[in-house]
Amino acid sequence: MVTSVMPTYGRIDIAFERGEGPYLYTTDGRRFLDFATGIATNSLGHAHPRLTKAIAEQAGRLMHVSNLYRIPEQERLADRLVATSFADTVFFCNSGAESLEGSIKVARRYQFHIGQPQRTKIICCTHSFHGRTMATLSATDKEAYREGFGPRVQGFSHVAFGNLNEMRAAVDDETAAILVEPVQGEGGVNVAPLAYLQALREIADEFGLLLIFDEVQCGMGRTGKLWAHEWAGIAPDILASAKGLGGGFPVGAVLASEKAASGMKPGLHGSTYGGNPLAMTAANTVLDVVLEPGFLEHVDRTARYFWDKLAPLPKRFPGVIADARGAGLLLGVKCVVPNGDLQTRLREDHNLLTVGAADNALRILPPLIIETSHVDEAMAGIEAACVGLARHAA
Numbered sequence: 442m443v444t445s446v447m448p449t450y451g452r453i454d455i456a457f458e459r460g461e462g463p464y465l466y467t468t469d470g471r472r473f474l475d476f477a478t479g480i481a482t483n484s485l486g487h488a489h490p491r492l493t494k495a496i497a498e499q500a501g502r503l504m505h506v507s508n509l510y511r512i513p514e515q516e517r518l519a520d521r522l523v524a525t526s527f528a529d530t531v532f533f534c535n536s537g538a539e540s541l542e543g544s545i546k547v548a549r550r551y552q553f554h555i556g557q558p559q560r561t562k563i564i565c566c567t568h569s570f571h572g573r574t575m576a577t578l579s580a581t582d583k584e585a586y587r588e589g590f591g592p593r594v595q596g597f598s599h600v601a602f603g604n605l606n607e608m609r610a611a612v613d614d615e616t617a618a619i620l621v622e623p624v625q626g627e628g629g630v631n632v633a634p635l636a637y638l639q640a641l642r643e644i645a646d647e648f649g650l651l652l653i654f655d656e657v658q659c660g661m662g663r664t665g666k667l668w669a670h671e672w673a674g675i676a677p678d679i680l681a682s683a684k685g686l687g688g689g690f691p692v693g694a695v696l697a698s699e700k701a702a703s704g705m706k707p708g709l710h711g712s713t714y715g716g717n718p719l720a721m722t723a724a725n726t727v728l729d730v731v732l733e734p735g736f737l738e739h740v741d742r743t744a745r746y747f748w749d750k751l752a753p754l755p756k757r758f759p760g761v762i763a764d765a766r767g768a769g770l771l772l773g774v775k776c777v778v779p780n781g782d783l784q785t786r787l788r789e790d791h792n793l794l795t796v797g798a799a800d801n802a803l804r805i806l807p808p809l810i811i812e813t814s815h816v817d818e819a820m821a822g823i824e825a826a827c828v829g830l831a832r833h834a835a
């Protein structure tokens with residue numbers, strides 16, 4: 442008999458009842474160090490006092506009014522995202538997939554608007570993940586996710602991640618945009634070289650394409666800059682954000698330059714919930730914390746400390762870890778043993794939560810508020826798990 446919750450997930454048999462900072466507590470009283478963060482989403486950890494207070498107070502005042510009216514909290518967040526990024530304008534939605542849907546619509550509408558209506562195709566990358574809606578499934582490079590769900594949404598192709606020759610060769614006179622994750626998460630923690638991102642900017646400019654970055658997972662401070670592409674010193678035309686943006690509250694955003702958004706006008710896109718006062722208060726509060734002087738520097742420092750401990754693991758445990766990867770606090774290891782074995786040992790023996798990824802990788806996604814002591818605690822568990830698995834493999 443089917444479960445009352447539709448069986449779309451393979452779930453781990455643990456339930457949590459509360460969290461505090463980087464820790465989660467189960468209903469039966471066990472404590473876990475949460476380096477999964479609801480898949481890179483609880484950017485400020487759990488029960489962050491400022492975030493919980495702001496959400497509670499806003500809920501007591503006003504949750505939702507719809508976009509029939511002006512929403513001051515939405516205007517404030519848009520102003521701040523514009524002031525701190527390449528963007529000139531922002532559309533708010535409720536999830537990562539919706540932020541990609543919006544990005545695709547903005548890009549196609551731009552080409553239509555400038556008199557190039559045949560330019561509708563989006564070039565994506567291998568190992569990409571952009572969401573589970575019909576269009577974002579077509580943008581995602583995983584056939585298994587599409588099987589049985591009918592015809593693909595037309596206009597999406599895939600070229601090897603990191604390969605500029607393939608990208609150039611894929612451009613034709615029907616291409617509207619390039620869509621890339623500066624750091625792929627689901628796809629196995631694959632970091633785009635900065636020179637690759639810079640060259641994508643040049644290709645887009647050369648051929649009149651828009652450059653879309655999917656920063657749903659790697660953005661909002663996770664790499665030690667507000668947006669991951671900032672490391673490359675270039676800007677996209679459109680950026681999709683979600684996950685860490687709300688610190689656990691569902692919210693997504695499409696950031697766009699004035700040029701990229703020039704085709705958009707009232708009535709062309711919308712969302713009932715998108716940008717409601719409660720979601721905007723959550724995101725404004727996350728932004729308050731992330732933009733505080735020193736916060737991103739702290740993320741960068743902590744990430745480098747973590748990397749120095751993670752990087753030697755492949756040499757120390759060649760039978761367990763193939764390589765260490767990542768940028769900022771979007772870290773991972775490619776495993777030699779099945780990644781699920783390492784994930785299970787970390788969870789069951791060392792009370793450390795991590796997330797699997799493609800390419801037999803394991804993602805390490807701590808909240809951005811961790812201290813080096815939490816890194817040490819996690820590393821003790823990771824090293825002990827590696828010792829155990831190496832002994833088992835030998």
Ligand SMILES: *Cc1c(COP(=O)(O)O)cnc(C)c1O
Binds near residue numbers: 627683
């Ligand atoms: C999670 C994710 C998405 C989809 O976000 P949802 O909120 O699950 O719809 C899209 N792109 C990337 C890079 C992601 O990591």
